[in-house]
Amino acid sequence: xxxxxxxxxxxxxxxxxxxxxxxxxxxxxxxxxxxxxxxxxxxxxxxxxxxxxxxxxxxxxxxxxxxxxxxxxxxxxxxxxxxxxxxxxxxxxxxxxxxxxxxxxxxxxxxxxxxxxxxxxxxxxxxxxxxxxxxxxxxxxxxxxxxxxxxxxxxxxxxxxxxxxxxxxxxxxxxxxxxxxxxxxxxxxxxxxxxxxxxxxxxxxxxxxxxxxxxxxxxxxxxxxxxxxxxxxxxxxxxxxxxxxxxxxxxxxxxxxxxxxxxxxxxxxxxxxxxxxxxxxxxxxxxxxxxxxxxxxxxxxxxxxxxxxxxxxxxxxxxxxxxxxxxxxxxxxxxxxxxxxxxxxxxxxxxxxxxxxxxxxxxxxxxxxxxxxxxxxxxxxxxxxxxxxxxxxxxxxxxxxxxxxxxxxxxxxxxxxxxxxxxxxxxxxxxxxxxxxxxxxxxxxxxxxxxxxxxxxxxxxxxxxxxxxxxxxxxxxxxxxxxxxxxxxxxxxxxxxxxxxxxxxxxxxxxxxxxxxxxxxxxxxxxxxxxxxxxxxxxxxxxxxxxxxxxxxxxxxxxxxxxxxxxxxxxxxxxxxxxxxxxxxxxxxxxxxxxxxxxxxxxx
Amino acid sequence: xxxxxxxxxxxxxxxxxxxxxxxxxxxxxxxxxxxxxxxxxxxxxxxxxxxxxxxxxxxxxxxxxxxxxxxxxxxxxxxxxxxxxxxxxxxxxxxxxxxxxxxxxxxxxxxxxxxxxxxxxxxxxxxxxxxxxxxxxxxxxxxxxxxxxxxxxxxxxxxxxxxxxxxxxxxxxxxxxxxxxxxxxxxxxxxxxxxxxxxxxxxxxxxxxxxxxxxxxxxxxxxxxxxxxxxxxxxxxxxxxxxxxxxxxxxxxxxxxxxxxxxxxxxxxxxxxxxxx
Numbered sequence: 066x067x068x069x070x071x072x073x074x075x076x077x078x079x080x081x082x083x084x085x086x087x088x089x090x091x092x093x094x095x096x097x098x099x100x101x102x103x104x105x106x107x108x109x110x111x112x113x114x115x116x117x118x119x120x121x122x123x124x125x126x127x128x129x130x131x132x133x134x135x136x137x138x139x140x141x142x143x144x145x146x147x148x149x150x151x152x153x154x155x156x157x158x159x160x161x162x163x164x165x166x167x168x169x170x171x172x173x174x175x176x177x178x179x180x181x182x183x184x185x186x187x188x189x190x191x192x193x194x195x196x197x198x199x200x201x202x203x204x205x206x207x208x209x210x211x212x213x214x215x216x217x218x219x220x221x222x223x224x225x226x227x228x229x230x231x232x233x234x235x236x237x238x239x240x241x242x243x244x245x246x247x248x249x250x251x252x253x254x255x256x257x258x259x260x261x262x263x264x265x266x267x268x269x270x271x272x273x274x275x276x277x278x279x280x281x282x283x284x285x286x287x288x289x290x291x292x293x294x295x296x297x298x299x300x301x302x303x304x305x306x307x308x309x310x311x312x313x314x315x316x317x318x319x320x321x322x323x324x325x326x327x328x329x330x331x332x333x334x335x336x337x338x339x340x341x342x343x344x345x346x347x348x349x350x351x352x353x354x355x356x357x358x359x360x361x362x363x364x365x366x367x368x369x370x371x372x373x374x375x376x377x378x379x380x381x382x383x384x385x386x387x388x389x390x391x392x393x394x395x396x397x398x399x400x401x402x403x404x405x406x407x408x409x410x411x412x413x414x415x416x417x418x419x420x421x422x423x424x425x426x427x428x429x430x431x432x433x434x435x436x437x438x439x440x441x442x443x444x445x446x447x448x449x450x451x452x453x454x455x456x457x458x459x460x461x462x463x464x465x466x467x468x469x470x471x472x473x474x475x476x477x478x479x480x481x482x483x484x485x486x487x488x489x490x491x492x493x494x495x496x497x498x499x500x501x502x503x504x505x506x507x508x509x510x511x512x513x514x515x516x517x518x519x520x521x522x523x524x525x526x527x528x529x530x531x532x533x534x535x536x537x538x539x540x541x542x543x544x545x546x547x548x549x550x551x552x553x554x555x556x557x558x559x560x561x562x563x564x565x566x567x568x569x570x571x572x573x574x575x576x577x578x579x580x581x582x583x584x585x586x587x588x589x590x591x592x593x594x595x596x597x598x599x600x601x602x603x604x605x606x607x608x609x610x611x612x613x614x615x616x617x618x619x620x621x622x623x624x625x626x627x628x629x630x631x632x633x634x635x636x637x638x639x640x641x642x643x644x645x646x647x648x649x650x651x652x653x654x655x656x657x658x659x660x661x662x663x664x665x666x667x668x669x
Numbered sequence: 670x671x672x673x674x675x676x677x678x679x680x681x682x683x684x685x686x687x688x689x690x691x692x693x694x695x696x697x698x699x700x701x702x703x704x705x706x707x708x709x710x711x712x713x714x715x716x717x718x719x720x721x722x723x724x725x726x727x728x729x730x731x732x733x734x735x736x737x738x739x740x741x742x743x744x745x746x747x748x749x750x751x752x753x754x755x756x757x758x759x760x761x762x763x764x765x766x767x768x769x770x771x772x773x774x775x776x777x778x779x780x781x782x783x784x785x786x787x788x789x790x791x792x793x794x795x796x797x798x799x800x801x802x803x804x805x806x807x808x809x810x811x812x813x814x815x816x817x818x819x820x821x822x823x824x825x826x827x828x829x830x831x832x833x834x835x836x837x838x839x840x841x842x843x844x845x846x847x848x849x850x851x852x853x854x855x856x857x858x859x860x861x862x863x864x865x866x867x868x869x870x871x872x873x874x875x876x877x878x879x880x881x882x883x884x885x886x887x888x889x890x891x892x893x894x895x896x897x898x899x900x901x902x903x904x905x906x907x908x909x910x911x912x913x914x915x916x917x918x919x920x921x922x923x924x925x926x927x928x929x930x931x932x933x934x935x936x937x938x939x940x941x942x943x944x945x946x
Contacts, residue, residue, distance in 0.1 A: 106745070107803065108842055109753040164823055170812035170877065172831050172838060179825030197835065203752065204838060214803075215811045222800075245792055274747040308724020309692050314750050386683040394687030424750065427769055428726070441688070537736035549685060581741030584708065585793040588740030 067521040069240075069249035074100035074219065075504040077239060077254035078497070079226055079281065082110035083202070083486060084469025085260030086209035087493030088500065092258070093216045095501035100252060101213075102221045102241065104276050108210045111262050111274050112489065115202025116317035116420065117186055118194030119486030121159035125176055126183040127363060130191040132156040136661070137668035139484060141343065142188040142373050143448070143477020144617045145632055145665075146294070149657050150455030151475040155484070155491050162490040163195050171208040173197055185322040185359060187371045188481040190347060192361070199317045199420045205486055224250060225590065226280065228520040229257065229288040229465070230512060236288070236464035237510035240520045244590060247583025249521055253512060255504035258496045259285060259451060259460075259467040264298075264601045266540075266594075268444035269548035272304055272315040278594040279601030281471035285451045286600055290460040292638040293473040293652070294449035295601070296608035297618045299480055300553045302377035304443025307393040311428045313443040316398065316421060318482045320438075321370040323417050324359040325400040326352075327381070328437070329389040335396075336369035336380060343669075344372055356406060375479045375618045378442040382553055385441070395441030401434055410434065442553055446485065447601075448476040448618060449608070452637060452652075458496035464503055468496035473635075478617025527592040533578025536592035543570050543598055551606050556622045563606045571599055604638045607649050611636055696723040700772065701780035702730060704742065710791040715739075716780060721772055727783060728756050728767035731795070743794035751908060754843030758795050759784045764845040764906045786848040799844055805863050808891070809871055814879040826878050837873035837917060839909040842866065846903035846913060852896045862893035865903035865913050872917035875924070889925045894918070 081103035122135040135156035261281030265273025303316040349355040355368025404410035451467035550563035614628035703714040756767040789797040846865040
């Protein structure tokens with residue numbers, strides 16, 4: 066018999082970043098009991114790392130902006146395989162969600178007339194990102210945290226979910242352990258919201274923290290939910306590349322929004338050389354116009370550095386491949402050049418990009434007000450995730466909801482910068498609201514002791530294999546496999562190789578041994594995370610193999626062009642109920658209603 | 670899209686290869702680390718030799734030791750970018766974030782000592798129980814905004830009026846200021862004094878242009894602001910460079926003085942019935 070503590074909630078929210086906190090606050094406001102579980106301490110989730118801002122068509126800086134433009138930008142960036150209903154809701158509701166944060170104490174940077182200031186970002190037609198310098202994520206999570214602690218939430222910090230529990234087809238809760246003491250906990254819940262973020266730790270070079278091990282994706286998959294668009298991983302074009310220990314650390318797109326330019330070894334602004342056709346009309350064709358755009362000139366078009374992230378990342382890789390990279394294998398990102406244009410450039414850079422200034426000064430000894438940064442692409446975000454219904458955020462499992470990065474749909478094949486923080490608050494709220502409604506309208510659940518015992522046995526197995534291989538070595542092998550074979554530029558043989566390797570790594574993971582006891586043991590935690598990482602890695606590789614074209618974040622050397630035939634469906638990954646094998650299927654995208662199709666046509 | 674060959678002879682992408690080449694050229698050295706190991710306050714320094722590469726921070730070395738020599742070495746961390754405030758520790762006796770302390774800045778010929786924060790109950794190795802901080806925060810009155818300025822439910826604020834509060838809101842809650850504060854660290858006044866972190870939090874609320882609550886009475890009584898004797902240790906260790914003492918604590922102390930020890934000011938206040946912001 067497994068020993069555990071049982072805790073009962075109407076709604077259990079798993080993950081306490083922006084999406085999870087917002088979902089928990091909303092559910093609590095509907096009068097149900099809410100438990101909020103997080104792997105770290107409250108307020109430390111990956112949301113704190115978001116820098117640039119949150120996109121919301123408030124039109125404070127450019128009154129030509131409205132939800133219709135934001136919708137069209139999001140669909141164009143996602144290459145039209147987005148869930149159009151989510152893109153519509155997101156564009157419509159983001160302004161209200163941002164203003165609500167202000168009512169909860171957030172202090173965004175201001176316009177001269179005292180409203181919320183908005184900045185330029187890649188793929189957004191008008192200045193649209195509400196921000197606080199380059200620490201917007203911290204402002205978001207702290208505002209939600211400080212508001213949330215007064216809403217009667219039951220917060221369970223440093224708790225990791227092992228498995229979701231089901232009562233027939235319906236979700237019934239989750240089985241977990243606390244990291245500090247290693248004791249098991251059973252959460253019984255009528256509805257569960259997954260808000261666990263992404264999968265970046267499956268790759269070697271990543272901007273993501275240790276928590277990003279694809280837990281929600283994997284938990285949902287094993288509970289029978291469908292995953293969607295898993296081939297679409299975003300490689301952010303600008304990560305630090307030197308010194309080696311900081312490789313992957315994010316350099317905000319805000320640097321380019323404030324006028325930063327990309328140059329190769331020869332000092333050439335290579336981004337002007339390849340501007341995709343569907344962006345030509347709205348992209349500057351000379352440096353002067355690009356500069357004017359970053360300084361708020363409404364009659365100028367944006368510089369090509371602010372094209373979508375997928376395109377910029379590939380352009381950087383092709384410069385390096387062609388032998389025109391910077392000394393440490395990337396390219397140069399230069400903001401210091403603006404001193405040619407602005408009298409007080411040094412102060413301006415420090416005020417607009419304070420964390421970037423400190424990050425480079427402290428970690429690389431580089432003064433970004435005086436010299437260029439060296440940057441290269443870094444694994445940043447996964448567009449794919451748990452398939453959800455657009456309005457309610459419910460997955461294909463009754464009572465199981467998902468929001469934020471671990472849910473799929475809003476971003477299609479490529480996410481625009483700034484659309485993530487707004488995603489968190491728009492769909493966090495919706496998930497919380499509908500999870501609460503589900504909990505109210507459905508009776509209590511019962512727990513299957515067999516599921517619990519199996520989970521507990523699996524979790525403790527690594528302790529019985531003392532002397533087995535260490536978990537960190539298996540994790541590192543997986544990260545190298547994914548980085549080298551399912552990375553920014555993909556091809557069939559490498560991806561098939563990756564699938565074979567993942568199979569071997571599963572066998573190695575099953576033999577991993579852990580030393581020490583259950584109390585705050587990172588070796589044990591890492592061993593358990595391996596299962597999630599392997600599941601999402603397999604889903605990414607299988608989906609990427611199936612998509613025989615290049616679109617958004619998914620680029621194939623062997624199929625370098627976009628194929629219209631692939632624009633009509635999403636790939637879904639499911640666990641076969643009988644064999645337990647991973648199955649992949651094509652799910653047609655429903656036709657867009659006339660009012661939305663008209664917007665797309667109008668904004669072409 | 671320019672199409673250079675996808676892979677070189679070793680099957681590695683040219684981009685990855687360019688970086689691997691640089692890694693091979695990076696400078697290596699063996700350094701010594703003394704890390705506090707143990708549980709619930711009992712423990713000792715254990716010495717590890719570790720190969721380190723140029724540019725590494727203390728957290729990198731701790732991770733390498735964890736991956737290769739001590740899998741169960743307990744340490745908290747998240748972002749490794751100085752943004753989350755999880756990896757607080759005492760490095761060579763100084764409260765610092767492990768992720769922002771470069772090995773190159775520490776004396777090369779001496780072992781680097783890494784210990785847990787000493788102002789909080791010890792859990793295991795480098796991990797401490799910081800839950801007291803979370804309890805304290807709930808005791809501070811929450812943000813209460815005035816009615817919106819505009820019909821659409823929004824407010825108007827000038828940037829210069831929020832600069833100060835934005836400085837306070839840079840706080841990443843690493844609790845290094847709490848760790849170094851002698852009122853907490855040496856005198857253990859956790860039940861009577863909220864510490865610099867929460868004085869900054871209270872200041873951010875009190876100086877927020879929209880807030881209407883009055884936290885001054887509780888700052889004087891339950892929150893024990895009088896215990897702070899302005900030694901400025903907290904300001905010195907703040908990784909976000911928040912001027913905790915000068916900009917947050919001293920102005921709050923002045924408000925306490927004005928409200929409780931200035932009879933004329935008090936009369937004015939009663940008649941005007943307005944909270945100073």
